[in-house]
Amino acid sequence: MATHPINLTINGKAQQGAVESRRLLVHYLRDDLGLTGTHIGCETSQCGACTVMLNGNAVKSCTLFAVQADGAEIMTIEGLSKDGELHPIQEGFWEEHGLQCGFCTPGMIMSTVDLLQKNPNPDEHEIRHALHGNLCRCTGYQHIVKSIQYAANKMQGATAAAD
């Protein structure tokens, strides 16, 4: 059985490990590191529940081997809030009721991180297009779109205030 040493930065912290070649990143995060905020939904690259940021881009951690992430910077849902304060995207999902069962929510939020860094002021069509890789079986997406609009407005406001 081939194992490989890996060195990553996860939510700002250096992490060392040893993984079998076939160990999926999502299993490494959840089972080895206990970061269970990243969910396993379909495990076939369709539902997006396992979405994490890898070197600044949203990826599906069920379609990536942990060994491929050697040297990378990873952010999971656990790394989003700072000093006990919800991130504006998390706040948006809270305020606009962007979830019912909540299973898809970590992936939805990580995809939103990717969207808002590429397009800070998306219109509704752009938000829906950006959510193509995230399935929600509860909400009908309406409140998720509103949550993302809330987050975009809040983050734009913060940028404007900083200027």
Added chain:
Amino acid sequence: MIPSEFDYVKAGSVQEALGLLQQHGDDAKVLAGGHSLVPMLKLRLANPAVLVDISGISELKGITSGGDKVTIGALTTHNDIEHSAELKNSFPILAEAATLIGDPMVRNRGTFGGSLAHADPAGDWPAVALALGAQMHITGPGGERTVAADDFFIDILTSDVQPGELLTAIDLPVSSGKVGMSYQKFSHPASGYAVVGVAATVTVDGSGNCASARVAVTGAGAKATRLTSVEDALVGKPLTEENVAAAAGTAGDGIDYLGDIYASEEYRAHLVKVFAKRAVLAAAGNIK
């Protein structure tokens, strides 16, 4: 959803990757973005003994413009292409097609070269590469060679890239005259793959008649293919809706259609004509 056991080796250069492929022969598979291969490994449809990860080879990444052509490194991701300022002006069809591939997370990992070499019969890039007259750079133990897109797609999941070889870069010729281009796709509502997708490029002469056309379809049969009867019917005529509709009506003759539970052969044959018309009209509408 756990693959069979395999070993993993990361190549730092093209030469190293070629050496590893030679060493492991048929036991090895090339891993780039992994968004076709990893799902196949998880389903155990592929069971290689060794994965040669080429994703860290920087010489295979990026977009460079050089006079009459633009070169895209094989490892350039769909996302890089979708957001490339460099390509936006000369090849708007690339962003148009890229944004229809999978979803943002897939586009962040999947690569242009990987998708072309994989030659999925419902992939988007093969049709676009045919319509743009792309030239594929392939390197292997015997040295480098260049293959035209027309000769690159062989059969279902089979391109001209041989075992032991790598697709390294793709050249796209820049048209000197007025050119319009578009990719129109009927996406499968669940998978996002092309049920049928048609890419078209058209050029016009001084009097506004079609001077040349390249029209190609994906999703219809075992491999992406040119719609030469449509091209022939367009050349020499103004690109009016009537002329385009008449030309598109000839689309699909000679294709050995693939049918499935979602779209029958007859339905795909119908879609090819509909999307050939839409793609050529959209291309004619953005000539510059």
